[in-house]
Amino acid sequence: MTGALRRTAAALLAAAVPAVLLVLLPVGPAQAADYRYWSFWKSSGGAWAYQQQGPAVYVPADGTVDGWRFALSPDGGKEAARPGAVGDFAALCTATPAQQGRKRVGVVLDFGTPADAPKGAGAPPAARTACASVPAAATSAEVLAAVAPPLRYDSAGMLCAIAGYPRAGCGEAVDAGAPAASGSPSGGTGLTGPVLGGVLVLLLGAGAWWQLRRRR
Incomplete structure (x- = not known):
């Protein structure tokens, strides 16, 4: 009987290990957020x-x-929405004459x-x-x-508004709208049915081990 009980207890304890992991791990994957912000692009080919580079350090060429x-x-840039118009310098600056010591930069x-x-905010x-006709060393x-103008920046130097738009806010995270995990309105861990079952297995394994210790 002792040998059979030992084997039973070992099997129950082995089954309890995944249950412990289920309790410790969060329920469901993390949801990424989108951000509402001005993204910065350059015309290339x-x-x-x-x-x-940020506009405060990037120096565009004539x-x-x-x-x-x-x-x-x-967040991250590459998947951000691009400007709708094509960046055609010839079309943008044809009416702006070149000047000595200054450069011309098209802006979309x-x-x-x-x-x-x-x-x-209403319609954009x-x-x-x-x-723009600016000094040769001018940044973006x-x-x-x-x-x-007017431009608006936050305390960290992030560009929040161009030509006064938007009037408020700066790079806010916007919830992707994923539902919270069952039993956890705040999106926390929460105990679901499978996890409760795992906890029960853990308790059974612990009880079998305690009984084995008493029989020795």
């Missing part, structure tokens, strides 16, 4: 490429085009769609373009300030 798009987009501003707009402004932030 007739297409938009995500700008890896004859280039900066693009901006306000949208509800994933896309204020997004009504679905991208913050709650209560229409997309527009401009050509200075280019933008020359053609689309």
